[in-house]
Amino acid sequence: MHTSTEAIRRLARPRRRFGPLRAAAERLVLAARRHPPDRRPRILCYHSVGTPAWRMNDVSPPRFRRQIEGALRSGYSFVPASRIAGGAGLPGELAITFDDGLASVATHAAPFLAAMRIPWSLFVVSGWLDGNAPFPREIFLDWTSVDRLAAQGVEIGSHSVSHENFSRIEPARIAAELADSRRRIEARLGVAPRSFAIPNGRRRDWPAGAADAARAAGYDTVYAACEDRRPAGTVGRTMITAWDGDRLFGAALEGAYDGWEEWIP
Numbered sequence: 001m002h003t004s005t006e007a008i009r010r011l012a013r014p015r016r017r018f019g020p021l022r023a024a025a026e027r028l029v030l031a032a033r034r035h036p037p038d039r040r041p042r043i044l045c046y047h048s049v050g051t052p053a054w055r056m057n058d059v060s061p062p063r064f065r066r067q068i069e070g071a072l073r074s075g076y077s078f079v080p081a082s083r084i085a086g087g088a089g090l091p092g093e094l095a096i097t098f099d100d101g102l103a104s105v106a107t108h109a110a111p112f113l114a115a116m117r118i119p120w121s122l123f124v125v126s127g128w129l130d131g132n133a134p135f136p137r138e139i140f141l142d143w144t145s146v147d148r149l150a151a152q153g154v155e156i157g158s159h160s161v162s163h164e165n166f167s168r169i170e171p172a173r174i175a176a177e178l179a180d181s182r183r184r185i186e187a188r189l190g191v192a193p194r195s196f197a198i199p200n201g202r203r204r205d206w207p208a209g210a211a212d213a214a215r216a217a218g219y220d221t222v223y224a225a226c227e228d229r230r231p232a233g234t235v236g237r238t239m240i241t242a243w244d245g246d247r248l249f250g251a252a253l254e255g256a257y258d259g260w261e262e263w264i265p
């Protein structure tokens, strides 16, 4: 038992080290590959805007602003994620979502998006906001800040209680992660979230039965992290990563990463 655990750890170590490099290489290759520009409505999945600890999922504040301004210059417009999720999105429409509830989103993205009158959604991990996170507390928003964002019109959704990988926990635990996070958000903000973003968001992270549990918990929309590989019944998104300069970001908006999933050890 001990030996096999050690073996798995040895295997996981290089995966953790090379995962971001592999992701960067894959995104470069996919951007270079010929893809007919596909301007179908897309929901962008961001994480942090100036939290270096979030590594490949962190976009710097100047780059974030540049991406949004560039998209507007290229004729894209921004609408609420719920509009695209509900099937009413038009070609060239984009929506902005942030996963994980990071403080840098309020500091560096919120004022800019408010000034630009761009709607956005935030998926929070309720336990992390409560201080139960394997990261420094100050990385995350607190409930007061989330409440302030909600008052400004930001849609607050759930991203579970503890960000466990749903493929590795029992169905009862999945049901609790869905229901307890929703109840906790309602208790703190006075509004029960209607939407849920799957932790890690890949197809394999949403096991059979999770959709029923989400519905039973009261969610009407579940967001995945990939457009073409999203689990049945979920809404696809387009991940934006730390590597996405002008060219890769443009490729993302044109669908180059519709089949791309993050490589998580």
Ligand SMILES: [Zn+2]
Binding pocket: 099, 100, 159, 163, 198, 199, 200
């Ligand atoms: Zn997440």
